[in-house]
Amino acid sequence: xxxxxxxxxxxxxxxxxxxxxxxxxxxxxxxxxxxxxxxxxxxxxxxxxxxxxxxxxxxxxxxxxxxxxxxxxxxxxxxxxxxxxxxxxxxxxxxxxxxxxxxxxxxxxxxxxxxxxxxxxxxxxxxxxxxxxxxxxxxxxxxxxxxxxxxxxxxxxxxxxxxxxxxxxxxxxxxxxxxxxxxxxxxxxxxxxxxxxxxxxxxxxxxxxxxxxxxxxxxxxxxxxxxxxxxxxxxxxxxxxxxxxxxxxxxxxxxxxxxxxxxxxxxxxxxxxxxxxxxxxxxxxxxxxxxxxxxxxxxxxxxxxxxxxxxxxxxxxxxxxxxxxxxxxxxxxxxxx
Ligand code: AMP
Ligand code: TRP
Numbered sequence: 001x002x003x004x005x006x007x008x009x010x011x012x013x014x015x016x017x018x019x020x021x022x023x024x025x026x027x028x029x030x031x032x033x034x035x036x037x038x039x040x041x042x043x044x045x046x047x048x049x050x051x052x053x054x055x056x057x058x059x060x061x062x063x064x065x066x067x068x069x070x071x072x073x074x075x076x077x078x079x080x081x082x083x084x085x086x087x088x089x090x091x092x093x094x095x096x097x098x099x100x101x102x103x104x105x106x107x108x109x110x111x112x113x114x115x116x117x118x119x120x121x122x123x124x125x126x127x128x129x130x131x132x133x134x135x136x137x138x139x140x141x142x143x144x145x146x147x148x149x150x151x152x153x154x155x156x157x158x159x160x161x162x163x164x165x166x167x168x169x170x171x172x173x174x175x176x177x178x179x180x181x182x183x184x185x186x187x188x189x190x191x192x193x194x195x196x197x198x199x200x201x202x203x204x205x206x207x208x209x210x211x212x213x214x215x216x217x218x219x220x221x222x223x224x225x226x227x228x229x230x231x232x233x234x235x236x237x238x239x240x241x242x243x244x245x246x247x248x249x250x251x252x253x254x255x256x257x258x259x260x261x262x263x264x265x266x267x268x269x270x271x272x273x274x275x276x277x278x279x280x281x282x283x284x285x286x287x288x289x290x291x292x293x294x295x296x297x298x299x300x301x302x303x304x305x306x307x308x309x310x311x312x313x314x315x316x317x318x319x320x321x322x323x324x325x326x327x328x329x330x331x332x333x334x335x336x337x
Contacts, residue, residue: 001173005030006141008040008082008132011059012051015066016214017287018185018195021258026145026180028071037077038139038319039067044082044089044131048124050117064308066217069298078315082135085316087323092127092134094330095160098167099130103159107152133157137172138323145178168333185255187213188231191247218295221288228252228284239271239279249276256283259290 007027009019031037041063046056060081072079082088104110104126114121132153136144137160144154154177161172185195195214212227219227234246241250241264257264271279301308331337 001142002035003030003033003143004139004141005034005037005077005143005145006040006136006139007038007145008042008045008135009063010046010049011041011043011056011063012046012049013059013197014062014216014218015070016185016195016197016216017255018214019066020070020217021183021185021255022147022180023145024067024070024072025183026178027077030143030145030178031073031077034143036139036141038080038141038315039072039077040080040082040135041067042082042132042135045128048122048128049113049120061308064312065298065301068301068308068311069294070217074311074315078319079311080316080319081312084312085138085319085323087320087327088134088138089131091138091323091327091330092131094334095130095134095137095164096127098163099160101126103156104129107156109149109152129153129156130160133160136175137161138326139319140173140322140326141175142173143176143178145180147184148179151177151179164330168330171329171333183254183258186247186251188215188227188251189213191232191234191251215287217291218298219291224287224291225284228280228287231280233276237275239274239276240268252279252283256286260286 005027007023009015009023015024027037027039031039041060043056043060046059051059064079064081067079068074107129110126110128113125129152133156136157144150144157146154154175157175161175165171187193187195189212193213197214212230215224215227231252232248233252234248236246239249239253240246241253243250253264253267256262256267260267262270328337
């Protein structure tokens with residue numbers, strides 16, 4: 001069976017190391033082997049949680065630039081803004097008519113989001129996973145690289161597909177998630193929380209100077225050095241990997257390992273008897289060096305907005321064509337054509 005990949009990220013700020021190691025790195029590998037790959041900036045999902053309309057376009061373009069600089073190749077993959085392919089939202093409406101509310105209001109992602117922003121209890125938030133199912137199924141994608149937190153949404157997409165098939169005839173194939181293995185990057189300030197674009201201290205807004213929990217892909221070398229220097233460590237002086245005993249150091253070792261390609265046991269051997277300070281200094285340089293080519297490439301795209309727009313428009317045109325075919329089939333089966 002041909003592999004058709006789809007994934008998306010909400011434009012809720014510049015991407016960080018967690019996004020790269022947990023998501024995009026995986027995508028870059030997949031685009032080389034898949035029959036078709038589509039990567040989206042899911043702007044319609046982005047407006048289901050608090051956001052600022054004034055900076056939203058910039059946030060969308062920041063993610064596009066991050067994608068391109070990280071290695072999403074427009075010759076191999078389609079790079080789209082979700083709202084420019086309205087067939088996805090149209091399919092979401094059709095799916096709404098067959099999706100029981102009880103499949104949605106029990107989802108952990110919905111409950112968590114409500115806890116975070118109780119005033120944002122609206123239909124869009126509840127319906128978020130239906131739009132995600134439509135993103136995937138409109139393009140007839142069958143492999144979805146995502147983090148573990150998204151598993152309930154993939155299950156739901158399959159439930160919707162199955163229900164559609166049983167009501168209107170075989171239309172959608174099963175969708176599989178591709179989980180990134182072992183790449184859950186934790187906050188530099190609290191190793192029990194995921195590195196995240198949302199603020200953790202309550203004092204500083206996410207993505208703003210002073211948010212020290214997160215290394216953004218665009219952080220300058222000095223910012224990276226400062227953040228790593230101030231990253232929390234565990235009690236005891238030894239540097240070794242143990243998630244439970246030493247969550248903070250283990251997180252830093254994971255970052256070292258993934259960015260340098262060095263095996264964890266070799267890193268442990270190299271820093272045996274050395275201090276946290278030595279280790280952190282070297283880690284900072286590993287991160288700085290790793291991000292250098294990314295940042296150079298990002299700058300090139302940033303200086304050439306016309307080319308970036310052309311890439312987007314060409315991809316969106318193709319995605320619209322693909323999704324229109326699905327929509328036609330769905331509407332025929334539902335008695336709408
Ligand atoms: P988000 O930033 O929450 O919109 O997530 C976008 C993508 O990055 C999803 O596939 C997440 O699973 C992944 N991701 C976000 N934060 C992390 C993290 N700290 N470690 C690993 N993957 C992450
Ligand atoms: N819900 C996903 C997240 O928060 C983003 C997303 C929207 C997505 N549509 C998608 C991911 C389709 C994969 C496929 O990470």
